[in-house]
Amino acid sequence: MNVTQTDNEVSRLRWQCRRGMLELDALLGDFVEQHYMQLDEHEKEVFKEVLSFPDQLLFDYFFGNGKSIDKDVNNVIERIRYAVTPEA
Amino acid sequence: MNIAKRKFDVLVIGAGGGGLRSSLQLSQAEAKVAVVSKVFPTRSHTVAAQGGMNAALANVSPDNWHWHMFDTVKGSDYLGDQDAIEYMCRAASHLVYELEHQGVPFSRLENGKIYQRPFGGQSQNFGGEQAARTCAAADRTGHAILHSLYQQNIRAKTHFFDEFFAIDLIRADDGMILGALVLEIETGEPLIIEAKTTLLATGGVGQLFRTNTNARINTGDGLGMALRAGIPLEDMEFFQFHPTGIAGRGMLITEGARGEGGFLVNKDGERFMERYAPHAKDLASRDVVSRAISTEVREGRGCGENSDHVMLKLDHLGKEVLAKRLPGISSMVKTFLGIDPAEQSIPVFPTAHYTMGGIPTNKVGQVVVPVEQGEESVQGLYAVGECACVSVHGANRLGGNSLLDIVVFGRAAGNHIIDFLKDNRYHRPLEEQGLDMAMERLARWDKKGQGETVANIKYELQSIMEEYCGVFRTQDVLDKGLEKVLEIEQRMADVRLQDHSKTFNTARIEALELENLVDLAIATVASAAKRHESRGAHSRIDYPDRDDARWLKHSLYYKKENHIEYKPVRLKAMTVDTFPPKERVY
Numbered sequence: 001m002n003v004t005q006t007d008n009e010v011s012r013l014r015w016q017c018r019r020g021m022l023e024l025d026a027l028l029g030d031f032v033e034q035h036y037m038q039l040d041e042h043e044k045e046v047f048k049e050v051l052s053f054p055d056q057l058l059f060d061y062f063f064g065n066g067k068s069i070d071k072d073v074n075n076v077i078e079r080i081r082y083a084v085t086p087e088a
Numbered sequence: 089m090n091i092a093k094r095k096f097d098v099l100v101i102g103a104g105g106g107g108l109r110s111s112l113q114l115s116q117a118e119a120k121v122a123v124v125s126k127v128f129p130t131r132s133h134t135v136a137a138q139g140g141m142n143a144a145l146a147n148v149s150p151d152n153w154h155w156h157m158f159d160t161v162k163g164s165d166y167l168g169d170q171d172a173i174e175y176m177c178r179a180a181s182h183l184v185y186e187l188e189h190q191g192v193p194f195s196r197l198e199n200g201k202i203y204q205r206p207f208g209g210q211s212q213n214f215g216g217e218q219a220a221r222t223c224a225a226a227d228r229t230g231h232a233i234l235h236s237l238y239q240q241n242i243r244a245k246t247h248f249f250d251e252f253f254a255i256d257l258i259r260a261d262d263g264m265i266l267g268a269l270v271l272e273i274e275t276g277e278p279l280i281i282e283a284k285t286t287l288l289a290t291g292g293v294g295q296l297f298r299t300n301t302n303a304r305i306n307t308g309d310g311l312g313m314a315l316r317a318g319i320p321l322e323d324m325e326f327f328q329f330h331p332t333g334i335a336g337r338g339m340l341i342t343e344g345a346r347g348e349g350g351f352l353v354n355k356d357g358e359r360f361m362e363r364y365a366p367h368a369k370d371l372a373s374r375d376v377v378s379r380a381i382s383t384e385v386r387e388g389r390g391c392g393e394n395s396d397h398v399m400l401k402l403d404h405l406g407k408e409v410l411a412k413r414l415p416g417i418s419s420m421v422k423t424f425l426g427i428d429p430a431e432q433s434i435p436v437f438p439t440a441h442y443t444m445g446g447i448p449t450n451k452v453g454q455v456v457v458p459v460e461q462g463e464e465s466v467q468g469l470y471a472v473g474e475c476a477c478v479s480v481h482g483a484n485r486l487g488g489n490s491l492l493d494i495v496v497f498g499r500a501a502g503n504h505i506i507d508f509l510k511d512n513r514y515h516r517p518l519e520e521q522g523l524d525m526a527m528e529r530l531a532r533w534d535k536k537g538q539g540e541t542v543a544n545i546k547y548e549l550q551s552i553m554e555e556y557c558g559v560f561r562t563q564d565v566l567d568k569g570l571e572k573v574l575e576i577e578q579r580m581a582d583v584r585l586q587d588h589s590k591t592f593n594t595a596r597i598e599a600l601e602l603e604n605l606v607d608l609a610i611a612t613v614a615s616a617a618k619r620h621e622s623r624g625a626h627s628r629i630d631y632p633d634r635d636d637a638r639w640l641k642h643s644l645y646y647k648k649e650n651h652i653e654y655k656p657v658r659l660k661a662m663t664v665d666t667f668p669p670k671e672r673v674y
Contacts, residue, residue: 008591008592011591011592011593011594012274012592014594015127015251015273015592015594018127018131018303018305019131019303020127020130020131020132020133020134020135020303021133021135021136021303022136022300022301022302022303022304022338022339023339023420023424024303025303025304026337026339026424027423029304054130054235055130055131055135055136055231056135056228056231062419063416063419063420063423064415064419081423084423084424085422085423085426086424086426087426
């Protein structure tokens with residue numbers, strides 16, 4: 001993948017991280033800017049799948065009791081949370 | 089000019105609950121409807137409305153629409169238009185049942201009826217005992233409504249333009265609105281959408297303030313478009329703040345945290361609410377607590393390196409209580425601050441939440457502008473939801489009334505447009521000059537070279553709004569604020585984009601959003617500086633009382649010369665007696 005394709009991909013994802021809830025904007029938006037490129041190819045695919053989930057489901061995964069049955073999804077969710085959470 | 093064109097009967101801009109309720113009504117009547125949304129429709133901000141929707145179903149406590157109307161008028165601090173409020177409260181029950189039939193899974197009582205929860209500001213018998221009026225689908229009412237409406241729209245064959253950004257309305261010389269110029273975000277190509285009627289449903293403008301609870305998409309695009317089309321904005325000085333947002337981030341910490349025994353302290357560890365509200369203390373009303381926090385910070389008793397927030401203490405409640413009663417908050421605070429509220433206090437500051445003002449409309453959603461002694465509708469233009477000011481919320485919105493507002497007036501506008509279409513069967517020919525403004529707006533961002541950045545200007549603007557037009561307002565503070573936002577407006581000419589690519593150029597979209605924010609910041613501060621009284625969410629330290637003799641009127645801000653004029657509040661209801669202004673005591 002050349003540089004332009006990568007830029008386009010990140011731009012597209014950046015817009016898909018614009019959500020209906022501030023909390024998700026902050027998690028997904030900041031993650032895609034700063035950490036997405038460090039994911040391996042499989043994780044990138046899972047991240048894109050995560051972006052297709054409804055906002056309320058994502059909110060439950062991040063802040064409620066919800067958990068996906070797919071462990072790859074849970075890993076990416078935890079990775080996003082870990083990346084965005086500041087050190088105490 | 090060689091720009092692609094599409095023709096529809098109706099163009100709806102915005103795909104939240106208001107836009108989708110209108111488009112559904114229209115598509116079901118077999119109108120050809122286009123919905124333009126800058127994000128995928130189910131990612132609209134309606135999804136964040138967790139509380140519920142008010143309707144006097146009387147399933148839990150005795151209730152009727154007239155009591156609901158009284159509470160809404162009182163909650164609005166008597167600035168709400170009573171005809172529109174009567175219309176909304178009368179329609180509420182029917183619309184809850186209709187939503188249920190459309191697939192919204194409202195929570196149930198044991199007897200099978202729709203569950204209703206009590207919310208602040210709800211009373212029985214005109215100010216008596218607490219009423220339980222809010223219908224909820226668990227804690228995801230907005231989500232349920234939005235998804236049901238979206239699915240119903242797909243079924244009704246509404247045409248969606250997902251990820252298209254609306255640049256400007258297309259206006260004929262005589263003022264009639266003929267559609268809009270929109271931009272496909274993926275390709276960067278403009279598109280003309282011609283329509284016999286256009287409906288704005290673009291939501292509020294929480295992004296005006298640095299600390300806010302709103303999704304990043306809430307940049308008031310429809311309000312900006314209306315202003316540029318010469319339409320005034322009504323009551324922009326009224327912005328609802330929630331007292332406890334995570335400082336600097338904005339996320340809401342619900343009142344429930346203080347309800348469970350949490351309290352606020354300043355840098356000296358003082359429980360300062362005891363000074364401001366000796367009786368109710370930390371559970372005083374939202375505006376009182378917000379002002380108290382702001383005053384503590386202004387007087388140098390704020391916490392942290394920049395003394396710019398206070399602390400919400402929950403650690404004394406213990407891990408178990410927090411885990412059981414406030415699990416969402418613990419998880420959110422851990423995620424965004426990296427601290428555990430069972431061990432450390434949470435830094436909080438008032439957070440901007442809801443835009444009461446907006447595009448002036450009547451109760452069928454037509455955009456209206458003043459003419460001589462009265463007002464007339466702008467031909468071909470409607471607005472509903474948070475971007476509109478109908479005005480049912482007046483100076484202060486009650487919890488549970490915003491979801492109601494969007495479905496009631498979304499449907500009403502849809503019905504009115506259906507009638508309009510019967511009498512207006514053909515598109516008016518498009519005048520090319522009607523497009524000039526929109527094309528110029530777009531071309532402006534092709535300028536190359538060095539200059540200021542969108543991100544910096546946006547941050548400065550939000551910080552200015554927070555400091556000079558937040559909950560602490562005096563003439564001096566507001567005048568300085570106006571000067572500063574006007575300076576920002578000047579500096580916008582020097583902003584340049586570094587990315588001029590076509591495909592998914594989100595930098596360009598953010599620049600276009602920023603232009604809207606700057607216009608709306610000026611509208612908000614200018615309107616606030618002129619209103620010399622305290623009413624609802626607009627609280628002036630130098631004019632602490634409501635002044636009905638001089639200020640029982642709506643403000644109308646025009647972009648041209650920042651002119652402000654006023655129009656009377658519609659005190660006359662549709663069928664019942666007026667609720668005359670009284671002191672607002674809870």
